[in-house]
Amino acid sequence: MSLQPRAFLASLFAAAVEAADPLAAIRAHLSEKPKGRTIVVGAGKAASQMAAAFESLWDGPLEGAVVARHGPIVDCKRIRVLQSAHPVPDEAGLEGSAELLRLVEGLTPDDLVVALVSGGGSSLLPAPPEGLTLADEIAVNRALLASGAPISAMNVVRKHVSRIKGGRLAFAAHPARVVSLIVSDVPGDNPAFVASGPTIPDLSTPQDALAIVARYGMVLPEAVMRHLVSDQAAAPRPDHSVFNNQTHHVIASAAVSLDAAAVTARALGVEAVILSDAIEGEARDIGRMHAAIARETALRGRPFQKPVVILSGGETTVTISGEGYGKGGRNSEFLLSFALDIDGVDGIHALAADTDGIDGSEDNAGAFADGTTVARMRAAGADPRDHLARHDAWTAFNASGDLFVPGPTGTNVNDLRALLIV
Structure with a gap:
């Protein structure tokens, strides 16, 4: 032939890429405008493109920030685009995570948080819990990348060594309404696994994370292992009342x-x-x-x-x-x-x-x-x-x-x- x-x-x-275009996907999933503020947060390899698409479609006031990887980005007018490192976290990622958490502080039931989430967000949003450092989170990330574990298993570990993953960003936004628009890069399209689910909780536990560490023979810093056996490691459960006013949509997938x-x-x-x-x-x-x-x-x-x-x-x-x-x-x-x-x-x-x-x-x-x-x-x-x-x-x-x-x-x-x- x-x-x-x-x-x-x-x-x-x-x-395949055109079918995952953020503009068309977001247009089909726009939320009703709130009585109060509209705050946009997000992270991932598609963060700047998703932010640009959203602000071009949203005709009301909005503010916010997203975290993209270092490199070329799409300029936005109303949403700030921060950048950090992938696949190994850096200091800029710490600042990006802190900014997203700051943006969702002090909101009311009249406010709307739109979370724009895509693959790569796990590395772009380092936020070590109290007692751990960025170096600890980098060590975890390097061990995961070298382990051969599937992405779903990697993200179970990541979300229990974080202040922002595992639904914690959405938890911090309560009592605002949270709508997550997700471009999935994970097999099976479980939204809780994309970027380690900053706005999507799941039922995994620190014990699950420890089992994965053992199964794949990972060697993690002693401080991380202590954290995983502490009460602090537990992520909020999806049946918590905080999540009652929250929805999500997988808008593009493999x-x-x-x-x-x-x-x-x-x-x-x-x-x-x-x-x-x-x-x-x-x-x-x-x-x-x-x-x-x-x-x-x-x-x-x-x-x-x-x-x-x-x-x-x-x-x-x-x-x-x-x-x-x-x-x-x-x-x-x-x-x-x-x-x-x-x-x-x-x-x-x-x-x-x-x-x-x-x-x-x-x-x-x-x-x-x-x-x-x-x-x-x-x-x-x-x-x-x-x-x-x-x-x-x-x-x-x-x-x-x-x-x-x-x-x-x-x-x-x-x-x-x-x-x-x-």
């Missing part, structure tokens, strides 16, 4: 974006199938699983008939082992493992990318791969198996010229994986 594989795959990514990518593929003449929007697991293992499906389809016409594009979403993990690691992220690591297992197979083309436009430590969203990728890496002097072992997928794809760099997208519904078999 005359299809240009990379252009086709990039068009699916664009469709499921919606995968559906949009599938519609685009079919419009271009290629059948599309969606494996799942909630795939978790070790990135390199999920890469091998996807490669097995792609090979079976390419060589035997099962379980799908070609031409077809196989789509999946969710959030894989990378467990850091050994003495160190190189450059890259979970999508690049997924795809390098995938590329090794389709080496030499004709008719398979793949894109794996983070919908926020940034995968891990560099400026790429992910990468492309096909049956020639591994050979081109080796021709350029890169050993793909060695790079995979050292969590250095970016370097391997940079050598082969296969990086995908669309730039920051202004939204975040997690990973998009698209396998085109022709």
Whole structure:
């Protein structure tokens, strides 16, 4: 067929991102205007885009602030955009958390708090409880990132080592009405897990957090372990009366974006199938699983008939082992493992990318791969198996010229994986 594989795959990514556009999603979920003040708070990789969209749609008075990651942001006129670090917290994040808590102080039942929450907010909002420091929270974050734990487990730990997560920001806003608009980046779209739920409580306990720490062999600072066995660690429960006047809406998610990518593929003449929007697991293992499906389809016409594009979403993990690691992220690591297992197979083309436009430590969203990728890496002097072992997928794809760099997208519904078999 005359299809240009990379252009086709990039068009699916664009469709997925467009489906998660904050402006259209927020327009469909605007609240009634309050008698009193309207306060906007929020955090996440899409924070500035969500804030700009909200203030463009809201024709009444408002004030507030959101916390975005360091880097390019969308300018806002009435909502201040603060910035802090991701994926490891910094001092600016402490100031951002303090400002959000200050904004919700002293409100009344006539006031409205609109919380704009998207993925990445866990790192952007450090707020260690009394007795702990930013260094302690950084240590927790580093241990979580290296553990291989799924995002849901990570955020159970985070919300019990915080003054703002686990529903505490909404708790502090009582008795105001709180409406949370959430762009989900977590498998299953549980709103309590997005950004560790600053406005959404859940039933997890400090004991659950301790069990996760033990299960994944994490070594946390002694002060953190003492905190987790103290009464102070317990987050407010969702059945607390404070939350009676609070609502939330998941306004964009991986499921919606995968559906949009599938519609685009079919419009271009290629059948599309969606494996799942909630795939978790070790990135390199999920890469091998996807490669097995792609090979079976390419060589035997099962379980799908070609031409077809196989789509999946969710959030894989990378467990850091050994003495160190190189450059890259979970999508690049997924795809390098995938590329090794389709080496030499004709008719398979793949894109794996983070919908926020940034995968891990560099400026790429992910990468492309096909049956020639591994050979081109080796021709350029890169050993793909060695790079995979050292969590250095970016370097391997940079050598082969296969990086995908669309730039920051202004939204975040997690990973998009698209396998085109022709």
